Amino acid sequence: MKGIKIKLALLTFIEFAVWGAYLTSLGSYLSKVGLAGNIGIFYAIQGIVSLFMPALIGIIADRWIPAQKTLSLCHLLAGGFMLSAGLYGMSAGDTPQFGILFTLYALSVGFFMPTIGLTNSVAYSALEKAGLDTIKHFPPIRTLGTVGFIISMLFVNFTGYQNTYAQLITSGVLSLVMVFYALLMPACPVDRNKKATGFIDIFGLRAFTLFKQKQMAIFFIFSMLLGVALQITNGFANPFIQAFGSIPEYADDWGVHNANALISLSQMSETLCILLIPFFLKRFGIKVVMLMSMFAWALRFGFFGIGNPGDGVWLFILSMIVYGIAFDFFNVSGSLYVNSKTSSQLRSSAQGLFMLMTNGVGATIGTLCAQKVIDHFVYSQTENDAIISGWHTSWLIFAAYALVIAVLFMLIFHDRDKHPDVDRETAADIDGDGGDGFVSIKNKQLP
Numbered sequence: 001m002k003g004i005k006i007k008l009a010l011l012t013f014i015e016f017a018v019w020g021a022y023l024t025s026l027g028s029y030l031s032k033v034g035l036a037g038n039i040g041i042f043y044a045i046q047g048i049v050s051l052f053m054p055a056l057i058g059i060i061a062d063r064w065i066p067a068q069k070t071l072s073l074c075h076l077l078a079g080g081f082m083l084s085a086g087l088y089g090m091s092a093g094d095t096p097q098f099g100i101l102f103t104l105y106a107l108s109v110g111f112f113m114p115t116i117g118l119t120n121s122v123a124y125s126a127l128e129k130a131g132l133d134t135i136k137h138f139p140p141i142r143t144l145g146t147v148g149f150i151i152s153m154l155f156v157n158f159t160g161y162q163n164t165y166a167q168l169i170t171s172g173v174l175s176l177v178m179v180f181y182a183l184l185m186p187a188c189p190v191d192r193n194k195k196a197t198g199f200i201d202i203f204g205l206r207a208f209t210l211f212k213q214k215q216m217a218i219f220f221i222f223s224m225l226l227g228v229a230l231q232i233t234n235g236f237a238n239p240f241i242q243a244f245g246s247i248p249e250y251a252d253d254w255g256v257h258n259a260n261a262l263i264s265l266s267q268m269s270e271t272l273c274i275l276l277i278p279f280f281l282k283r284f285g286i287k288v289v290m291l292m293s294m295f296a297w298a299l300r301f302g303f304f305g306i307g308n309p310g311d312g313v314w315l316f317i318l319s320m321i322v323y324g325i326a327f328d329f330f331n332v333s334g335s336l337y338v339n340s341k342t343s344s345q346l347r348s349s350a351q352g353l354f355m356l357m358t359n360g361v362g363a364t365i366g367t368l369c370a371q372k373v374i375d376h377f378v379y380s381q382t383e384n385d386a387i388i389s390g391w392h393t394s395w396l397i398f399a400a401y402a403l404v405i406a407v408l409f410m411l412i413f414h415d416r417d418k419h420p421d422v423d424r425e426t427a428a429d430i431d432g433d434g435g436d437g438f439v440s441i442k443n444k445q446l447p
Contacts, residue, residue, distance in 0.1 A: 004130050004186070005141060008123045011185060012145030014178045015119045018075075018112065020152030020267070021171035025162035025260050028238045032163050033094055035101075036239065037379060040371025042105065043235040047227075047364030049110040054355040055207070057114035061121065067188035071118040072179050074111045079175025081108035082168055089165025096165075105168070112175070113359060117351035119145075120335055125188040135336055139277045142332055146270040153267065157260035162238070207342070207353040215414065216341060219334075220357050222290070222409050226330055227362020229297045229402055232370045233323070237263055237304070240391050241316075244309050246384040255309035255316065262309075265317060269324030277333055287413055289333045294406035296326035298399045305395035308388075334358070373397055 027039045061067040085104035089096050124134050161167045211217040241259040244250040255262045280289050299322045307315030342350040377390035
């Protein structure tokens with residue numbers, strides 16, 4: 001039992017190290033090479049591809065190619081394109097063309113984004129095959145993913161890669177490591193004999209039948225609305241902190257020159273908050289956990305809106321600390337909640353749907369709108385003091401948005417299944433036609 005948990009922990013470690021190499025520092029590289037106005041679309045493309053790629057790849061993993069092999073193949077393609085983007089950046093120097101760099105990057109993230117849901121599916125399958133409860137044992141395993149993300153961030157920071165193309169090469173190399181390691185995971189089930197009887201079955205859209213249940217529909221809609229916040233700080237926090245370097249008062253501050261290391265406190269907070277998820281889900285249920293995440297997002301943005309890397313650096317640190325609750329209590333708890341509502345035949349597709357709503361629709365809208373806000377309040381300014389003031393205004397606007405979503409969620413979402421667990425014995429289709437993946441829910445205490 002211990003052996004499989006170690007293998008899965010290393011799987012998540014590598015998975016998120018791939019992402020950590022560039023996710024929080026790409027904006028700084030783009031700023032350095034004259035592409036600051038394109039930061040939003042570089043981050044939005046992660047959401048755009050998440051509209052369809054996780055669902056399509058999830059269908060393949062559910063029906064034809066076992067999830068661990070699909071995971072390996074996706075990393076082969078993602079790593080190859082990311083290496084190509086990094087090598088192009090190296091050859092282009094300080095003047096890379098947007099079209100070439102963006103195309104290679106977009107192809108890479110197109111195949112990387114499905115791997116997040118696939119990694120979850122591989123882990124859930126392996127834990128259940130070993131007779132272990134996913135809600136109890138997955139969060140500590142997922143913690144190692146955050147550790148991998150942090151180490152990758154710090155590596156990029158202290159090597160000076162956070163402002164160069166080298167971060168893309170680092171990510172590509174790590175993806176190629178994952179190509180081989182994913183194949184060492186236990187085999188995941190596929191349902192090759194399942195007969196498609198209509199459009200929904202042929203195209204693997206059965207997961208969308210979850211929207212027929214009012215509680216799940218509301219959950220997915222608010223997941224999308226909260227997903228708006230997911231990539232904003234990833235794309236803009238690093239350029240924001242480094243912008244203080246133009247102000248003499250802050251030019252020599254440690255945080256200005258080590259923005260990625262400062263931001264890594266956010267991921268360190270994640271490692272602790274993930275371990276709290278089983279307790280909070282058991283004690284309070286998904287509604288309270290999601291509300292805690294929403295209010296934490298408001299604080300995350302708000303502290304940026306009033307802080308600075310000098311005497312106000314403690315506000316930045318508080319922003320990093322609450323990020324653990326903001327991100328984990330939404331992403332990890334949401335994934336576990338969706339997993340508890342679906343059968344094994346539908347799991348990869350359902351995880352893909354969750355990714356579509358959050359990292360797809362939500363994150364796409366969020367990053368594109370954030371770019372518009374920052375263009376207006378920040379990049380339209382010419383004076384250094386006005387630029388910093390514009391950054392603060394932008395963060396406070398994002399904080400107000402998160403607060404409004406939290407209040408609406410509190411009023412609209414009703415948590416009837418406080419401690420949901422899946423009754424696999426009585427799995428049945430939501431239409432009642434004999435078990436195409438939707439499952440009934442019993443109220444059980446979490447272990």
